[in-house]
Amino acid sequence: MAKGLIRGAAEDLSRNRGKVLSLYRQILQSITSPKLEMSMAARLAKKAEVRSIFMLAAEERSLLTTLSPS
Numbered sequence: 001m002a003k004g005l006i007r008g009a010a011e012d013l014s015r016n017r018g019k020v021l022s023l024y025r026q027i028l029q030s031i032t033s034p035k036l037e038m039s040m041a042a043r044l045a046k047k048a049e050v051r052s053i054f055m056l057a058a059e060e061r062s063l064l065t066t067l068s069p070s
Contacts, residue, residue: 011023 030036031046038046 020054024050 003024028047031038031043031050033060
């Protein structure tokens with residue numbers, strides 16, 4: 001399995017919400033794939049990690065919107 005880095009600015013994530021949700025679903029589906037040799041505990045830990053990454057990005061976006069001068 002290839003290792004990569006997924007990065008996105010909060011603004012990019014909000015602009016491309018459909019793509020981001022699709023990516024989120026694809027990542028979760030790949031984690032649950034039987035092709036990956038991981039225990040159930042490892043799968044749940046990875047899912048939690050993915051959720052936290054996407055939640056952090058959403059919170060960052062909310063914070064940036066709140067702090068922006070109007």
